[in-house]
Amino acid sequence: MTTYPAQMTIAPQVQAFFDAATNTISYIVKDPASAACAIVDSVMDIDYAAGRITYDHADAMIAAIEAQGLVLEWIIETHVHADHLSAAPYIQQRLGGRIGIGAKIRVVQETFGKIFNEGTEFQRDGSQFDRLFEDGDTYMVGTMPCFAIYTPGHTPACMVHVMGDAAFVGDTLFMPDGGSARADFPGGDAGQLYDSIQKVLALPDQMRLFMCHDYGPNGRDIRWETTVAEEKAHNIHVGGGQTREEFIAFRTARDATLAMPRLIIPSLQVNMRAGEVPTDKDGRPMLKVPLNGL
Numbered sequence: 230m231t232t233y234p235a236q237m238t239i240a241p242q243v244q245a246f247f248d249a250a251t252n253t254i255s256y257i258v259k260d261p262a263s264a265a266c267a268i269v270d271s272v273m274d275i276d277y278a279a280g281r282i283t284y285d286h287a288d289a290m291i292a293a294i295e296a297q298g299l300v301l302e303w304i305i306e307t308h309v310h311a312d313h314l315s316a317a318p319y320i321q322q323r324l325g326g327r328i329g330i331g332a333k334i335r336v337v338q339e340t341f342g343k344i345f346n347e348g349t350e351f352q353r354d355g356s357q358f359d360r361l362f363e364d365g366d367t368y369m370v371g372t373m374p375c376f377a378i379y380t381p382g383h384t385p386a387c388m389v390h391v392m393g394d395a396a397f398v399g400d401t402l403f404m405p406d407g408g409s410a411r412a413d414f415p416g417g418d419a420g421q422l423y424d425s426i427q428k429v430l431a432l433p434d435q436m437r438l439f440m441c442h443d444y445g446p447n448g449r450d451i452r453w454e455t456t457v458a459e460e461k462a463h464n465i466h467v468g469g470g471q472t473r474e475e476f477i478a479f480r481t482a483r484d485a486t487l488a489m490p491r492l493i494i495p496s497l498q499v500n501m502r503a504g505e506v507p508t509d510k511d512g513r514p515m516l517k518v519p520l521n522g523l
Contacts, residue, residue, distance in 0.1 A: 231365055236374055237433055239393030244293060245439070245453055248272045248286050251313035251492065252442050254453040255286070257293060258370065258392050265371025266294060267303035268326070269390065269397045270441050273316035273504065275495060282506065282514075287316035291323050301326040302370055306358075307399025307441060308387040309337045311414060311497060312490040315504035328503050329360035329368075331379065333386035338501050340385075340415050344522045345498055347507075357503035362388055380429065382422025383410045389429055395437045401425050402438065405459055406446050408466035409476075413484035415523070419477045426467050434458035494518055 242259040256269040272286040294301055301324040304317045308331065317328045338353040355361045360368070364379035370392060378389040380401045390397045400410035401422070409426065412419040429438070438460060440453045462468055467476060490496070495516050498507055509515040 233376055233378060235433055237394045239373055241373060241393045241395050243395055246290055247451060252444050253313045254440060256439060257290060260371030260373040263371035264298055264300050265302050266299045267305055267370045269305045270307055271316040271320055273314040275314055277495060284319055287319050294324060304328045305390050306330040307397060308384045309500045311493045313492060314496050314499045317504035327359035329362055330358050331386040331388040332361040332363050336385045336416060341497050341501055344519055345517050378428055380425035382412050382418055382425045384414060385416040395439060397439050398429060399441045401429060402460060404440055404443055404452055404455055405463035406465060408464060411484045411487055412480055419480040423473045423476045430457055430461050432457050489523060
């Protein structure tokens, strides 16, 4: 297994922004030694029934960055989300920064480019993003070293981003009482997801883990932060030494009972374009609904 360059002596300041409409948590991550920061997994608001897009969630993050005098250097997407829309280009237009995602975005673009019958004008080379991360790639937020871990399974392009003693796990893991994310989307794989989770659990025990989603299982309050040690000891899907075979059997059976996410149709079309809304031939913002395609 790859050894990753964890920097446990660096503790970034992490501000969480919870979006109740999609149960998504977005983050501002500040370098403790400078004004530099990154945003992880931003949200663009959509009223799908009305076909209306707004930016309240993104505006709250922008206001927080401006109020603190921070400098946005990175806008990180842990993967192509299927349950909310990214606000990355809107935030970039306001504050700058580079948009980054895993290099396997090309696989996702190829898969869903076919499902949504995208024409040749839709580039499937990841060029909509400023940086495509490979496993182990490093980058900086101010003076803080960061790196990406390739964690496929939920989707083919999932990455966990580690910034100092904080790891942003996307949908690779949920809180210990939430378990793990589904692996039945096109390109998903339960065995790969198990292997990816083991990569995360191989990080130092005191590494802080920040979730992309939380659903308050059993009625508890929404939470989004835990540690590697807590996940290893208590995660209901992979903790306590559950085997790969047991996980695959459980995950496959459970996924067969799950409905499609409410916003999967708009989310995929927007997020595989780095947050840009597709347009029709006349340049009007427009989404497609492929019938029996997913």
